[in-house]
Amino acid sequence: MLIVHKFGGTSVGDAGCFANVTDIVCDRLAEDDDARLVVVVSAMSGVTDDLIAGARAAVEGRDAVYRQVKARLLDRHLQVVQRLLQQNTERVEVGGFIEDRLHELDLLYRSIAILGELTRRGSDAVVAFGEQLSAHILAAALRERGVRAQALSATDLVVTDDNFGAATPLIQPTRRRLQERVAPLVERGTTPVITGYIGATSEGVTTTLGRGGSDYTAAIVGAGLRADEVWIWSDVNGILTADPNIVPQARTLSGLSYAEAAELAYYGADVLHPKTIRPVVERGIPLRIKNTFDPAHPGTLITARPAPDREPLPAIISTTGLSLIAVGTEDDSWTLQTSAHALQCLCEAGVDVLMFSQSFSEHSLNLVVREQDQAHCLQALGRAFGDDGRVAANGYNLGTRERVATVSVVGMPGWGDAGIVPHAFATLGQHGTRVIAVAQAATERSVSFCIPEDQLAETVRYLHRELGLEV
Numbered sequence: 001m002l003i004v005h006k007f008g009g010t011s012v013g014d015a016g017c018f019a020n021v022t023d024i025v026c027d028r029l030a031e032d033d034d035a036r037l038v039v040v041v042s043a044m045s046g047v048t049d050d051l052i053a054g055a056r057a058a059v060e061g062r063d064a065v066y067r068q069v070k071a072r073l074l075d076r077h078l079q080v081v082q083r084l085l086q087q088n089t090e091r092v093e094v095g096g097f098i099e100d101r102l103h104e105l106d107l108l109y110r111s112i113a114i115l116g117e118l119t120r121r122g123s124d125a126v127v128a129f130g131e132q133l134s135a136h137i138l139a140a141a142l143r144e145r146g147v148r149a150q151a152l153s154a155t156d157l158v159v160t161d162d163n164f165g166a167a168t169p170l171i172q173p174t175r176r177r178l179q180e181r182v183a184p185l186v187e188r189g190t191t192p193v194i195t196g197y198i199g200a201t202s203e204g205v206t207t208t209l210g211r212g213g214s215d216y217t218a219a220i221v222g223a224g225l226r227a228d229e230v231w232i233w234s235d236v237n238g239i240l241t242a243d244p245n246i247v248p249q250a251r252t253l254s255g256l257s258y259a260e261a262a263e264l265a266y267y268g269a270d271v272l273h274p275k276t277i278r279p280v281v282e283r284g285i286p287l288r289i290k291n292t293f294d295p296a297h298p299g300t301l302i303t304a305r306p307a308p309d310r311e312p313l314p315a316i317i318s319t320t321g322l323s324l325i326a327v328g329t330e331d332d333s334w335t336l337q338t339s340a341h342a343l344q345c346l347c348e349a350g351v352d353v354l355m356f357s358q359s360f361s362e363h364s365l366n367l368v369v370r371e372q373d374q375a376h377c378l379q380a381l382g383r384a385f386g387d388d389g390r391v392a393a394n395g396y397n398l399g400t401r402e403r404v405a406t407v408s409v410v411g412m413p414g415w416g417d418a419g420i421v422p423h424a425f426a427t428l429g430q431h432g433t434r435v436i437a438v439a440q441a442a443t444e445r446s447v448s449f450c451i452p453e454d455q456l457a458e459t460v461r462y463l464h465r466e467l468g469l470e471v
């Protein structure tokens with residue numbers, strides 16, 4: 001039985017978490033003599049964000065900030081090494097690897113600062129360090145526990161196109177490399193620890209698969225090695241009816257079809273990257289979503305045909321830490337082309353727009369972006385529309401409106417008589433939630449609302465109760 005296990009950033013957030021992950025891997029290996037494992041790992045939580053923040057500081061000439069980022073990353077990773085690894089040889093080796101990589105990062109930041117330019121290609125080179133560090137730490141920790149583990153960089157395995165920041169893996173060359181370089185290791189009883197999220201073009205230039213892309217890596221590796229299953233380990237009990245941090249009574253969706261899981265992932269169910277499904281569907285490989293902090297919990301099983309007795313519950317997916325940004329004109333010179341230009345500029349600047357709404361009567365475009373992208377987004381729009389990013393100039397108004405959250409309600413076929421969408425609208429109305437923007441799927445099975453962040457928790461709890469999801 002070959003299983004690909006992917007551990008997310010929160011699963012390797014500190015030394016204790018790494019130790020927990022090594023326990024899980026050792027337990028899985030001990031379970032049966034034929035157990036063969038491939039591990040895919042994310043960067044430690046927050047590291048990718050830090051790396052990006054450093055690159056943005058470098059390009060803006062804020063030298064002290066990128067130096068701090070580098071120093072903080074060095075400190076954080078070396079601390080894990082000190083606390084986690086017992087043997088001096090492993091400590092020295094992994095410590096040295098971390099120092100070397102972060103020295104390279106420093107050089108990269110400096111060249112970004114000197115050039116005053118941060119391309120998507122440069123940004124990918126920067127963010128790729130996070131997964132390299134965590135993979136080496138985890139492999140060393142496993143070796144200390146007697147597992148024959150070896151860290152492998154996906155830049156040698158996952159071949160992609162050159163769409164930096166959201167590269168598409170090229171199936172055939174990737175499969176060939178996985179078969180040539182990973183399969184023989186696994187055959188010999190080695191447990192490869194592969195960096196998630198990253199890849200390289202056929203010329204060897206580092207790329208990334210998009211934020212949260214380690215899940216996608218796991219699926220690609222699983223499909224390429226014809227694994228029996230792919231397990232995605234995060235910090236919650238699978239895919240739930242709501243965020244358990246907001247609704248403690250939230251229930252795990254025990255079984256989902258590939259299509260249902262893809263839809264939930266698409267709406268931002270954080271535990272699964274939306275592209276993860278495609279590679280496993282083609283080979284019919286079951287996908288499990290599990291909790292590293294509660295490994296005995298069965299989690300969610302995603303297959304072509306989920307068990308007929310599972311309950312087709314709807315799910316509420318919420319995302320916080322978002323900013324609402326408005327760009328527009330006082331007069332009616334704002335056109336669809338202006339919106340297209342704004343979106344294009346943000347795409348080129350590497351800012352993810354999670355939701356947007358175009359108001360023709362207000363001559364404006366409202367954009368929902370992650371809070372950490374806010375300053376960068378305002379700058380990119382400022383450049384695009386020729387002002388300093390804050391005040392009106394050249395007839396454009398640009399500004400941050402407020403902190404917002406999104407709530408999506410996704411129905412399952414076979415649940416309830418009336419559609420989920422009218423039900424969701426009515427419930428928000430009853431609750432008095434202020435709805436800032438709405439996006440609805442043409443299938444009428446799901447709807448997303450942008451609401452003020454301070455109304456999120458109450459709204460989600462109310463929806464969960466009103467949709468009858470509490471037992």
Ligand code: ASP
Nearest residue numbers: 042048197211212213214
């Ligand atoms: N480290 C990457 C991110 O934070 C990829 C991942 O965690 O899946 O987006």
Ligand code: MG
Nearest residue numbers: 008212270271
């Ligand atoms: Mg993730």
